[in-house]
Amino acid sequence: MATVVALAGIGWAVGADLRSPADQLAARRPPKPSLVTALVERRKLTSTVTVNGTLTYGSPLPVTLAGTVGVTGATGGGGTGGGGGTPQRVTKAPQTGPIREGDVLMQVNGRPVFVFRGRLPMYRPLVPGTEGDDVRQLQRALRREGVRVPVSGVFDQATVTAVKRWYAKRGYQAQEPDMEARKNLQTYRETVRNRQAELAEARKALEEGLDVQPLKLRLDNARRDLRSAERALREALRQDMTLDQVAKLTSLRQAVRTAEEAVLAAEKELNEAREQNNNTPPPSPTPSGTPSGTPPPPEPPLPTPTPSRSTDTRLLEMKLANARQTLSEARKAVDDHFEQVRDEQDKRLEELRKAVRTAKEAEATAKQSLRRAREVSPLRMKVSNSAAGLADARDMLAEFLKTYGVSVPAGEVVFLPTLPARIDKAEGKPGDTIESKVATVTSSAFAITGSVEAKEAKLLRRNQKATMETLDGTLLPARLTATGEAARVTSEDKKKDTPDTGSVPVLLTPDTAKGLKALVGSSLTVRISVGSTEGEVLSVPVAAVVTSADGRPRVRVALDGDRTREVEVRTGLTADGNVEITPVQAGTVKEGDRVVVSDA
Numbered sequence: 001m002a003t004v005v006a007l008a009g010i011g012w013a014v015g016a017d018l019r020s021p022a023d024q025l026a027a028r029r030p031p032k033p034s035l036v037t038a039l040v041e042r043r044k045l046t047s048t049v050t051v052n053g054t055l056t057y058g059s060p061l062p063v064t065l066a067g068t069v070g071v072t073g074a075t076g077g078g079g080t081g082g083g084g085g086t087p088q089r090v091t092k093a094p095q096t097g098p099i100r101e102g103d104v105l106m107q108v109n110g111r112p113v114f115v116f117r118g119r120l121p122m123y124r125p126l127v128p129g130t131e132g133d134d135v136r137q138l139q140r141a142l143r144r145e146g147v148r149v150p151v152s153g154v155f156d157q158a159t160v161t162a163v164k165r166w167y168a169k170r171g172y173q174a175q176e177p178d179m180e181a182r183k184n185l186q187t188y189r190e191t192v193r194n195r196q197a198e199l200a201e202a203r204k205a206l207e208e209g210l211d212v213q214p215l216k217l218r219l220d221n222a223r224r225d226l227r228s229a230e231r232a233l234r235e236a237l238r239q240d241m242t243l244d245q246v247a248k249l250t251s252l253r254q255a256v257r258t259a260e261e262a263v264l265a266a267e268k269e270l271n272e273a274r275e276q277n278n279n280t281p282p283p284s285p286t287p288s289g290t291p292s293g294t295p296p297p298p299e300p301p302l303p304t305p306t307p308s309r310s311t312d313t314r315l316l317e318m319k320l321a322n323a324r325q326t327l328s329e330a331r332k333a334v335d336d337h338f339e340q341v342r343d344e345q346d347k348r349l350e351e352l353r354k355a356v357r358t359a360k361e362a363e364a365t366a367k368q369s370l371r372r373a374r375e376v377s378p379l380r381m382k383v384s385n386s387a388a389g390l391a392d393a394r395d396m397l398a399e400f401l402k403t404y405g406v407s408v409p410a411g412e413v414v415f416l417p418t419l420p421a422r423i424d425k426a427e428g429k430p431g432d433t434i435e436s437k438v439a440t441v442t443s444s445a446f447a448i449t450g451s452v453e454a455k456e457a458k459l460l461r462r463n464q465k466a467t468m469e470t471l472d473g474t475l476l477p478a479r480l481t482a483t484g485e486a487a488r489v490t491s492e493d494k495k496k497d498t499p500d501t502g503s504v505p506v507l508l509t510p511d512t513a514k515g516l517k518a519l520v521g522s523s524l525t526v527r528i529s530v531g532s533t534e535g536e537v538l539s540v541p542v543a544a545v546v547t548s549a550d551g552r553p554r555v556r557v558a559l560d561g562d563r564t565r566e567v568e569v570r571t572g573l574t575a576d577g578n579v580e581i582t583p584v585q586a587g588t589v590k591e592g593d594r595v596v597v598s599d600a
Helices: 002-017 021-027 133-144 157-169 179-207 210-238 243-278 314-375 378-401 491-495
Strands: 035-039 041-043 046-057 061-064 090-092 097-099 104-108 111-117 413-416 421-426 437-442 446-453 465-469 475-483 503-510 523-532 537-541 553-558 564-575 578-583 594-599
Touching: 046 503, 046 564, 061 413, 104 437, 111 133, 133 157, 133 413, 179 378, 210 314, 243 314, 446 523, 465 503, 503 523, 523 564, 537 594
Parallel strands: 111 413
Antiparallel strands: 035 594, 041 537, 046 446, 046 523, 061 437, 090 104, 097 421, 104 111, 421 437, 446 503, 465 475, 465 523, 475 503, 537 578, 553 564, 553 594, 564 578
8 A cells, every 4th residue: 555655646746847848938038127226316416527637747847048148149138039050059958846936947058047036028138228028027037136226127238237247146157249249340441430421511512513503603692682672671661761761861850840930920910910000099089179160171182192091901911821831731741741751661661572472483493493403413313322321221230239238148138927836857968959848837736637528628617626535536626627628737738639538627636635646647446516406405317207298297105015106206406327316295205215227
């Protein structure tokens, strides 16, 4: 019995293990899909842009010399170029390390190159008479170094003295003209004197030229005639009457006095006659004694008429009237004479003024004729050529004097915008010929250079906070200084014609310099904070947020089993693959819930 049971068990087991091909295929099917979920967390989100950068010294600046260091004798006090062919050779190269105002950057042909603080670069030699902001900048630098000099902006004698003191203080001699330059100055001055003598001789020959002598005589005569006419006019203006007019006036006034005397005499005679007539007695009466009634005796015959004793005044009255008429005529003659004198004076003055005008016209005509004759004269051409030669000689002398005297050659001073600084790299060694850049200087501050993608660069703003991580994991604070072209730290970087790779340069500045000196040149990872939430917020993976057909974002909250519930949310800051969410209906999503990321 037991044996049967055992055999039956073995047969069952073997039968159970035996499956048909269809059963085996069904057994290999994948399990029923399940949901992939993520936890809803409450935390603070911070969005960053990562930069892989290099730590360097900040504000690198290439240093070049603006011109010749010293002179070679071909010019006066600081020419340009190679100085007549002598090469500009380094005799003491720049040394890496700190550099301060007033230091000697290097030596070229044994001459110093000084470093001063100033924003205006050296661009020309400073020679006596030079004016400008560069001169003023040098004067301020000398004052900072203890050399007394007025800040006038003019390279005057006081500045020359200050420059000589400064060079002597540093163990050098200020640049002065050499023997060849002095000989050149003497040659230029002698040329000017010779041109002056030639011009004077040509002018004298022109003045004495026979071809214009008749015209000169004509001009002299015209000037004499003009002087005579002007003198005659002045005398006429001072003289009221001529001698003849004065004599005639005297005669007329004498006639008036004679007529006045005749009137007085006639009046006197008439008055006497009238007075006599008034005093003559009447005729005697008839004699008495003739008896009345007696007829008168017969009248005797008429006697011969005899003059009456009363004077007849009619003749005297006529005489007085004639005398008065004569006086009136005499007075009128005087008035007529004055009127005639005025008319004659006006006429004479007009004639004299006309004579003056005519003389002036004659003088102007003679002067113009003489000038035209001189212009076309061969001697005139000689004068013109001599004057041009003198002007050229003076210009050459003035141009030479611009570089003559104690000067500061353009290559012997370098102005840097900030000092002290640091020589980061020297471009030459003793014996090398200077061609372009001689050194690179930087500030003592540190900087981090790198680049980001163009789309990330749009999120960056100046002064954004950043965290830089060293190779040993140390975290140090930093700030974003610049992006784009402004972030290119050297002129070489700006001149590079790099292909457009979609990257944008960035420049950051560490907030602290402690411990960074040993890290210069090493790579750093910097994370720039471009945004953060004010505090802890609900966050889910970005993949958990979906946009439904109505365009509104939603999350699917996992329930028991495979059930889910869609919840409408508002999204906020995205950082490190997570996104801030706020449920439209409060409480529908809370910390600890799980949301669907994908369907497995």
